[in-house]
Amino acid sequence: MTEVKNTIQNRRFTYTPHLKNLLLNYSVVFFYALLLAALAHLDWGGMSSTGIIVTIIVASIIADFVSGLWHLFVDYYPLNYQLGYDKLLFFKGKRDSKEFMRLRQSILFTGSFMEQLAYHYKAHHKFPKCSHSINKNFLDTSIGSFAALFYAFFLLLAYKLDNPSGIFLLALLHAYPEYILGVLIFAALVANIELIHHCVHFPKEFPIAGRVIRFLQTFGLVYPSKTHTRHHRGDGVGFCFITGHTNFFVGYIRKFLLDRGIITEDRWHGKP
Numbered sequence: 655m656t657e658v659k660n661t662i663q664n665r666r667f668t669y670t671p672h673l674k675n676l677l678l679n680y681s682v683v684f685f686y687a688l689l690l691a692a693l694a695h696l697d698w699g700g701m702s703s704t705g706i707i708v709t710i711i712v713a714s715i716i717a718d719f720v721s722g723l724w725h726l727f728v729d730y731y732p733l734n735y736q737l738g739y740d741k742l743l744f745f746k747g748k749r750d751s752k753e754f755m756r757l758r759q760s761i762l763f764t765g766s767f768m769e770q771l772a773y774h775y776k777a778h779h780k781f782p783k784c785s786h787s788i789n790k791n792f793l794d795t796s797i798g799s800f801a802a803l804f805y806a807f808f809l810l811l812a813y814k815l816d817n818p819s820g821i822f823l824l825a826l827l828h829a830y831p832e833y834i835l836g837v838l839i840f841a842a843l844v845a846n847i848e849l850i851h852h853c854v855h856f857p858k859e860f861p862i863a864g865r866v867i868r869f870l871q872t873f874g875l876v877y878p879s880k881t882h883t884r885h886h887r888g889d890g891v892g893f894c895f896i897t898g899h900t901n902f903f904v905g906y907i908r909k910f911l912l913d914r915g916i917i918t919e920d921r922w923h924g925k926p
């Protein structure tokens with residue numbers, strides 16, 4: 655934790671927490687309204703308590719692993735030098751200067767969604783404070799969480815329909831209450847990835863969430879700050895963004911890809 659704080663203090667820039675904006679973000683409100691509606695319509699009576707516990711464990715393992723795979727993919731996505739993204743990442747002056755802002759405005763939005771995302775991830779490694787905004791980084795995780803939520807709704811509809819036909823009949827084949835609950839837990843965990851990440855870095859900016867995350871960290875239910883500091887240093891660890899329990903497996907996949915030259919260490923650093 656101290657190491658994370660030191661890293662951040664060395665790179666402190668003007669920054670305003672975005673809680674107000676986040677709460678006003680209608681997509682977040684919409685997401686939780688849909689999630690609660692789906693949970694309310696679940697067939698809770700059709701599940702045993704053991705089934706619910708197993709579902710929570712399995713869903714959190716899968717969400718952690720998928721988040722790690724996605725993080726690995728984005729971290730090793732090449733930086734686009736043709737569009738000048740290297741000029742942004744390796745900018746020598748102050749990153750809150752007008753010169754940098756102008757450069758950022760002229761370069762950043764010229765790239766594809768993945769190229770912009772790859773830049774944000776790499777910039778966040780180097781400059782955790784100035785490159786991290788919970789709103790800005792919400793996009794990639796919100797796509798995943800909304801996709802899972804709509805999928806759960808689709809299954810729920812198939813389950814509720816008395817005599818389904820067509821695609822609903824196909825969906826009914828795996829529309830078990832435990833499975834739908836698992837998809838909903840997956841969606842909820844993925845939706846909170848950026849909040850968890852933000853609180854791992856800056857627990858005081860969201861006092862209640864920060865305390866909850868620290869409490870969960872003591873029980874090993876959220877990845878430790880130390881591992882995340884090592885990730886920022888470029889130690890090639892800590893890709894999983896929720897509990898961190900599946901880091902060993904993602905680490906194995908990373909090594910497998912590195913050994914075969916499918917990815918290179920330079921890519922993580924944004925080098926050609």
Ligand SMILES: [Zn+2]
Nearest residue numbers: 725729775779
């Ligand atoms: Zn990373």
Ligand SMILES: [Zn+2]
Nearest residue numbers: 778782855882
């Ligand atoms: Zn970070």
